[in-house]
Amino acid sequence: xxxxxLQKLSGVAHDWALEWGDGSPxxxxxxxxxxxxxxxxxxxxxxxxxxxxxxxxxLRGDFSFLAESGTPRNGVWxxxxxxxxxxxxxxxxVRPADDIPPCDLGKLGRVHTL
Numbered sequence: 001x002x003x004x005x006l007q008k009l010s011g012v013a014h015d016w017a018l019e020w021g022d023g024s025p026x027x028x029x030x031x032x033x034x035x036x037x038x039x040x041x042x043x044x045x046x047x048x049x050x051x052x053x054x055x056x057x058x059l060r061g062d063f064s065f066l067a068e069s070g071t072p073r074n075g076v077w078x079x080x081x082x083x084x085x086x087x088x089x090x091x092x093x094v095r096p097a098d099d100i101p102p103c104d105l106g107k108l109g110r111v112h113t114l
Contacts, residue, residue, distance in 0.1 A: 001032060001112055008087050010114040013057055016080060016089060022061035028114035030057040031105045035081065035090075041103050042079045042093060054090070055082040057114075058103065063094050079103065 001009075009030050017025035033041075035050035042056070057080045064074040075094035083090050095101070105111045 001030075001110075006030070006112055006114060009055060009057060009082065012082060012087055012089065013059055013080060013114065016092070017059060017061050017063065017078075020061070020063040020065050020078070020094070022063055025059045025061035027060040028057065029059075029105055029111050030055050030114060031109045031111050032084070033108040037108055038079075038081055041105070041108055042101055044101070049081075049091070053084045055084060056080075056105065056108065057082060058105065065094075076100075 010028065013025065013028050032053060033056050035052055035054045036048035038054050038056035039047040039049050060077055062076060063078055064072060067073050073094060075096045077095045077100045079093050080089050081091040
């Protein structure tokens with residue numbers, strides 16, 4: 001990934017984190033993979049979405065959000081699935097400390113820290 005792409009991804013992640021109440025997320029890591037491989041890395045075998053390329057970006061912070069249902073959602077770890085073409089977030093998960101998946105990005109490709 002070139003520096004311009006990494007800067008865009010960092011901006012996407014920071015904007016998302018700010019919406020979730022954390023203006024200073026940390027431990028941002030990203031890998032270029034496929035939607036299927038990324039989903040399986042986060043959710044486990046049997047999950048998938050697309051064989052198309054996606055960025056999988058993980059980050060840590062103190063995230064909280066009030067869902068449309070009025071139910072609060074919060075967590076300390078998040079994974080964002082980002083479109084290669086549009087740089088839009090196409091999916092995400094937020095997890096509490098006791099539910100962080102054993103997601104090894106290094107198995108998916110070259111990992112970049114942001």
